Amino acid sequence: MSVSTQHSTTAATPDEQEKTTRQGRSGTHIPAENRGNTTIADTVVAKIASMAAREVPEVYNLGAGMARAFGAMRERVPGGSSSITQGVKVEVGERQAAVDLALVVHYGAAIAETASDVRTNVITAIERMTGLEVVEVNVAVDDVRLPDEEEAPEQSTRRVA
Numbered sequence: 752m753s754v755s756t757q758h759s760t761t762a763a764t765p766d767e768q769e770k771t772t773r774q775g776r777s778g779t780h781i782p783a784e785n786r787g788n789t790t791i792a793d794t795v796v797a798k799i800a801s802m803a804a805r806e807v808p809e810v811y812n813l814g815a816g817m818a819r820a821f822g823a824m825r826e827r828v829p830g831g832s833s834s835i836t837q838g839v840k841v842e843v844g845e846r847q848a849a850v851d852l853a854l855v856v857h858y859g860a861a862i863a864e865t866a867s868d869v870r871t872n873v874i875t876a877i878e879r880m881t882g883l884e885v886v887e888v889n890v891a892v893d894d895v896r897l898p899d900e901e902e903a904p905e906q907s908t909r910r911v912a
Contacts, residue, residue, distance in 0.1 A: 791881050793843050797836040800850045800888075803876035804839075807868045809860035811896040813838030815853045848883045855894040866890040 778786075804810055814837040838853040850873055856865050874885040 791843065791883070793841050794836065796841045796843050796848050796850070796877060796881060796883070797839045799876050799880055800841060800852065800873045801835050801837075801839045803872045804852055804854065804869045806872055807865060809856050809865040810854055810869060811857050812855040813853060814855070815891075815893045843883065846884060847886050848877060848881070849886050850877070850888045851891070852888065853891045853893045855896055856892055858895050858897050862892050866892065 801813060804813060840851040842849045852869065852873070854865075854869065856862060869890055870888045873888050877883060877885050
């Protein structure tokens with residue numbers, strides 16, 4: 752992934768490395784919407800990409816096999832939860848973003864068409880919600896969910912009888 756960024760000469764803290772800042776200008780002659788800075792964290796872009804990909808009906812889940820297995824284990828641990836950004840990697844610059852997605856699609860889905868639909872949905876959502884230009888969305892279809900595969904059993908909310 753290549754993303755256009757501006758580098759400063761000061762060292763960034765770990766929190767600053769995971770955010771992008773859109774700088775505005777100051778002064779009373781500048782319109783209000785252009786005054787100040789807007790900071791968008793990488794996790795925000797990743798969550799938007801995840802939700803947009805999941806909106807495509809042929810997408811069963813996100814994440815490669817091992818990531819999904821760890822996510823399922825995390826859900827079973829009391830107090831644990833699954834990560835909405837599982838299977839999503841983003842690189843965010845000052846004005847641009849790039850996204851990598853790992854998908855599991857339903858059996859019978861036209862994979863090329865599904866990837867195109869996901870790409871379109873992700874680009875539209877990120878650009879609309881953040882104002883960043885999405886330079887690329889790479890889609891890797893890592894698995895196909897077969898109709899006879901069973902769902903993971905739901906864990907009962909009661910732990911004692």
